[in-house]
Amino acid sequence: MVEISGLCVNYRDEKGNTFTALGDVDLNIPRGGRLCIVGPSGCGKTTLLLAMAGLVQPCAGSVKVGGAEVTTPRTDVSVILQEYGLFPWKTVYENVALPLKMRGEDAGEKVEQMLKTLGIDDKRCAYPHALSGGQRQRVAIARALVSRPELLLMDEALGALDFAVREQLEELLFSLWQQRSLTLVLVTHDLDEAVFLGEKILVFSEKGGAPELLDNTADGKGRDSAEFSEMRALLRRKMRGESV
Numbered sequence: 377m378v379e380i381s382g383l384c385v386n387y388r389d390e391k392g393n394t395f396t397a398l399g400d401v402d403l404n405i406p407r408g409g410r411l412c413i414v415g416p417s418g419c420g421k422t423t424l425l426l427a428m429a430g431l432v433q434p435c436a437g438s439v440k441v442g443g444a445e446v447t448t449p450r451t452d453v454s455v456i457l458q459e460y461g462l463f464p465w466k467t468v469y470e471n472v473a474l475p476l477k478m479r480g481e482d483a484g485e486k487v488e489q490m491l492k493t494l495g496i497d498d499k500r501c502a503y504p505h506a507l508s509g510g511q512r513q514r515v516a517i518a519r520a521l522v523s524r525p526e527l528l529l530m531d532e533a534l535g536a537l538d539f540a541v542r543e544q545l546e547e548l549l550f551s552l553w554q555q556r557s558l559t560l561v562l563v564t565h566d567l568d569e570a571v572f573l574g575e576k577i578l579v580f581s582e583k584g585g586a587p588e589l590l591d592n593t594a595d596g597k598g599r600d601s602a603e604f605s606e607m608r609a610l611l612r613r614k615m616r617g618e619s620v
């Protein structure tokens with residue numbers, strides 16, 4: 377689904393100096409895969425996600441989605457950023473219907489279904505300011521999924537929520553992934569979230585260098601299992617750059 381090879385992304389600072397945010401990343405995510413990306417602040421996680429979304433351009437290497445080079449945002453890819461990106465002047469219903477309206481598609485039934493799935497149908501007429509953080513997050517997920525994307529990219533999207541709501545939404549995401557043939561890529565600073573949702577986990581180390589792709593040996597094992605704790609401990613050591 378996603379093929380990244382030799383990806384390098386540079387930014388220019390205010391003085392015009394070039395800064396390399398990502399240097400030489402290789403990554404393959406199969407269709408229907410679940411990848412979590414973890415690493416220290418500033419290591420390039422968001423940049424990698426934006427490159428997959430076609431929102432930043434590589435200075436070298438390539439990013440392909442579904443076999444085609446990504447140069448601009450695609451309609452079959454949805455992105456949820458940390459700030460949710462809801463329009464404050466639109467109701468819950470209008471926010472969720474937006475991607476379909478923009479494509480000139482009929483919204484009614486699909487939006488109703490999505491609101492029900494996410495448990496926010498009683499909030500359809502509310503504006504975002506009158507919702508809790510968890511409800512806003514559900515609206516963002518509903519809006520991202522209503523157009524039935526092939527690929528869902530999420531950047532620290534559950535970060536601002538308390539742990540109970542967060543775990544609930546993680547479980548919801550997992551079941552949505554099961555129901556649809558969705559490919560999921562999730563950036564998180566929460567190692568539990570990475571172990572719960574990742575089939576594979578891409579780890580950037582504090583020491584720099586290329587990120588390492590790990591198989592999540594605790595995938596599907598449950599949060600209280602020994603495998604879960606072991607995997608979380610392994611991630612922590614890898615992030616610190618310790619040899620394991």
Ligand SMILES: Nc1ncnc2c1ncn2[C@@H]1O[C@H](COP(=O)(O)OP(=O)(O)OP(=O)(O)O)[C@@H](O)[C@H]1O
Binds near residue numbers: 416418422424
């Ligand atoms: N638009 C930009 N212009 C210049 N530099 C940028 C820009 N966006 C990001 N950077 C720099 O690129 C590096 C990687 O940023 P990125 O946002 O990808 O990190 P991150 O891993 O997502 O960090 P965090 O965990 O804090 O969100 C950082 O050093 C950041 O300062």
Ligand SMILES: [Mg+2]
Binds near residue numbers: 421422423531
């Ligand atoms: Mg980031």
